[in-house]
Amino acid sequence: xxxxxxxxxxxxxxxxxxxxxxxxxxxxxxxxxxxxxxxxxxxxxxxxxxxxxxxxxxxxxxxxxxxxxxxxxxxxxxxxxxxxxxxxxxxxxxxxxxxxxxxxxxxxxxxxxxxxxxxxxxxxxxxxxxxxxxxxxxxxxxxxxxxxxxxxxxxxxxxxxxxxxxxxxxxxxxxxxxxxxxxxxxxxxxxxxxxxxxxxxxxxxxxxxx
Numbered sequence: 001x002x003x004x005x006x007x008x009x010x011x012x013x014x015x016x017x018x019x020x021x022x023x024x025x026x027x028x029x030x031x032x033x034x035x036x037x038x039x040x041x042x043x044x045x046x047x048x049x050x051x052x053x054x055x056x057x058x059x060x061x062x063x064x065x066x067x068x069x070x071x072x073x074x075x076x077x078x079x080x081x082x083x084x085x086x087x088x089x090x091x092x093x094x095x096x097x098x099x100x101x102x103x104x105x106x107x108x109x110x111x112x113x114x115x116x117x118x119x120x121x122x123x124x125x126x127x128x129x130x131x132x133x134x135x136x137x138x139x140x141x142x143x144x145x146x147x148x149x150x151x152x153x154x155x156x157x158x159x160x161x162x163x164x165x166x167x168x169x170x171x172x173x174x175x176x177x178x179x180x181x182x183x184x185x186x187x188x189x190x191x192x193x194x195x196x197x198x199x200x201x202x203x204x205x206x207x208x209x210x
Contacts, residue, residue: 003032010096014042017070019087065139069094083186130178137176144169164209
């Protein structure tokens with residue numbers, strides 16, 4: 001038979017996610033004629049694409065921002081982030097953001113247990129935690145800046161929009177710094193914990209302003 005509809009997991013699989021491909025294989029998608037051959041061809045094409053091709057549009061920059069979600073986490077990351085379960089969780093995050101990207105461009109594009117230990121209990125600062133994905137925050141910062149500069153050049157942004165994008169870029173920069181600190185087991189400042197507590201409000205406020 002013919003494969004009449006794509007699967008959301010096709011996209012991360014093409015972008016290099018072995019976990020996504022394994023799920024597709026378990027679903028029987030690779031049994032369709034030419035599927036595996038086309039997947040390998042697309043993967044090879046994207047792997048060889050110059051980095052500059054990822055910044056030719058806001059659409060591709062958005063995808064480029066999400067790519068670190070698909071990378072296997074190794075040494076230097078918390079142990080829970082190196083598991084297959086975490087990779088699947090990251091796939092869900094990727095799929096959610098990609099779905100939003102497709103919705104935003106639908107009129108312009110073609111469719112598609114903790115261990116027990118001895119001694120007294122450890123005192124843990126539980127005021128907040130940032131998922132340590134510094135490269136994603138770095139790329140989101142660049143994406144916000146690219147959006148601001150590109151739309152502003154054509155006179156499509158008011159001063160409030162410019163300021164809102166500036167705040168998003170600055171928020172991403174600070175989350176990147178916090179992520180790097182967490183990965184290096186550095187203690188966060190009170191100001192950084194306050195930011196974590198307020199980040200939901202800040203994003204909601206940015207959404208309402210937009």
